[in-house]
Amino acid sequence: xxxxxxxxxxxxxxxxxxxAISTYLALxxxxxxRVMGDVQRxxxxxxxxxxxxLLGFILAAVFSVIYLVTKDLKWDRLQVASIEVxxxxxxxxIVLGSIWARPAWNTWWTWDPRLTTAAVTELIYVxxxxxxxxIDDPDKRARFGAVYALVGGLSAPITFFxxxxxxxxxxxxxxxxxxxxxxxFSMTADMRVAFFFALFAFTVIFIDxxxxxxxxxxxxxxxxxxxxxxxx
Amino acid sequence: xxxxxxxxxTSGYMIAGYVITFLVMALYVGSIYLxxxxxxxxxxxxxxxxxxxxxxxxxxxxxxxxxxxASQNNKSAKTVTKxxxxx
Numbered sequence: 001x002x003x004x005x006x007x008x009x010x011x012x013x014x015x016x017x018x019x020a021i022s023t024y025l026a027l028x029x030x031x032x033x034r035v036m037g038d039v040q041r042x043x044x045x046x047x048x049x050x051x052x053x054l055l056g057f058i059l060a061a062v063f064s065v066i067y068l069v070t071k072d073l074k075w076d077r078l079q080v081a082s083i084e085v086x087x088x089x090x091x092x093x094i095v096l097g098s099i100w101a102r103p104a105w106n107t108w109w110t111w112d113p114r115l116t117t118a119a120v121t122e123l124i125y126v127x128x129x130x131x132x133x134x135i136d137d138p139d140k141r142a143r144f145g146a147v148y149a150l151v152g153g154l155s156a157p158i159t160f161f162x163x164x165x166x167x168x169x170x171x172x173x174x175x176x177x178x179x180x181x182x183x184x185f186s187m188t189a190d191m192r193v194a195f196f197f198a199l200f201a202f203t204v205i206f207i208d209x210x211x212x213x214x215x216x217x218x219x220x221x222x223x224x225x226x227x228x229x230x231x232x
Numbered sequence: 233x234x235x236x237x238x239x240x241x242t243s244g245y246m247i248a249g250y251v252i253t254f255l256v257m258a259l260y261v262g263s264i265y266l267x268x269x270x271x272x273x274x275x276x277x278x279x280x281x282x283x284x285x286x287x288x289x290x291x292x293x294x295x296x297x298x299x300x301x302a303s304q305n306n307k308s309a310k311t312v313t314k315x316x317x318x319x
Contacts, residue, residue, distance in 0.1 A: 023250070032239060039242035042249035049253075088260045092253050099249040103242045212264055219271045226278045 008211055015208040018201035022048070025194035033191075039103050043173070044194050046096040048202035049089040054156045056086030056206065057121070061153025064146035076142035077217035079149055080132070085209045087125045089202070094118055105169065113166035114159070121155040128152060138224070 004012075026044040033040035060082040067075035097115070098108050109115065128148055135141040163170045173187070187195060 027246075027250070034239055037240045037242035038246040039249070041246050045249070045253050085260075088256060092256050095252050095256070096249050099245050099252070103240065103245055209260070209264070216264055216268050216271070219268060219275070223271050223274050223278065226275065226282070230278060230282060 004215075008208075008215075011204070011208045011211065015201075015205045018204050022194075022198045022201040025197050030191050030194040031188060036104055039100055042096045042100050044198040045202075046093055046100065047173075047195065048198035049096070050093040051199055052202045052206040053086040053090035053093060054160055055203075056082045056089065056210070057125070057153055057156040060086070060149045061156075064150040064153070067142060067146045068150075071139075073138065073142055073221070076145060077221065078214060079145065081210055081213035081217055083125055083128060083149060085206060085213055087122065087129075088209075089206065090118070090122050090125075094122060110169070112170055113162045113168045114170040117155065117159040117162045121152075121159050124152045124155055 022044070026041050030041065030044070032038060060079045063075045063079035063082060067073075067079065097118070101110070102108050128145065131148060132141055132145055135144060162168065163172050
């Protein structure tokens with residue numbers, strides 16, 4: 001594998017700049033929410049990471065279908081990269097949600113439909129990597145991984161729609177009118193700027209990490225092939 | 233909490249949230265960097281091992297030096313003169 005392409009280097013720098021701007025907007029620019037106080041500021045990163053993570057899980061399901069049709073291991077590497085980055089982002093989402101829940105709901109965790117589906121989604125993809133570790137044959141590993149990621153991909157829309165379909169205390173900030181929700185708020189214009197910028201910033205950061213992870217997968221593949229050639 | 237008049241001080245939770253976010257992201261970026269570096273090292277080692285070892289060649293006989301050649305010539309000259317004297 002050669003040195004990093006210039007486009008990726010630019011994307012690396014852009015991601016750092018966007019993260020810095022997004023942090024500034026969330027911590028300084030956006031006004032303090034009157035009822036919850038400063039903890040509401042974690043909302044911008046909570047949604048930013050959740051959006052990219054769920055998108056990544058759905059992308060992985062799409063890559064799985066393409067792999068099962070083409071049997072090209074390139075799609076397997078894309079699927080793994082997408083799931084790994086999404087798993088990290090979704091972990092941040094869950095931790096931030098728990099931190100927000102403590103002052104808002106007076107508990108770190110409750111078995112609400114949204115929280116439960118989110119935890120199940122995270123665990124499904126942790127198990128995905130455990131399954132892959134247990135299979136040595138690359139083709140078999142890719143086939144099992146593709147089927148698993150395809151079925152696991154269903155958990156992403158279920159998690160997204162959980163607060164819209166079930167009775168839940170989790171607020172629906174965008175277009176939601178759930179009377180049972182606790183801790184919801186309406187956004188001011190400045191809050192919207194910080195919110196949409198965070199969505200954009202985390203999308204770019206996701207693409208950057210995804211690209212870097214794909215390159216790592218390609219390198220892993222080359223080393224594995226070299227080892228295989230030497231053992232023969 | 234929602235019946236309070238004043239905005240509660242929840243900045244500690246906010247700081248914890250942001251610290252954890254940056255920590256997790258930094259750890260992940262670090263893990264990508266370390267895995268990439270280790271794989272590059274593995275690849276270099278494997279490439280070195282895969283390179284064919286050149287066959288061991290027999291060392292060619294060293295050409296005689298001038299002094300050796302001269303001494304050999306002298307010896308042969310001496311034997312010639314001895315033979316000619318006998319005759």
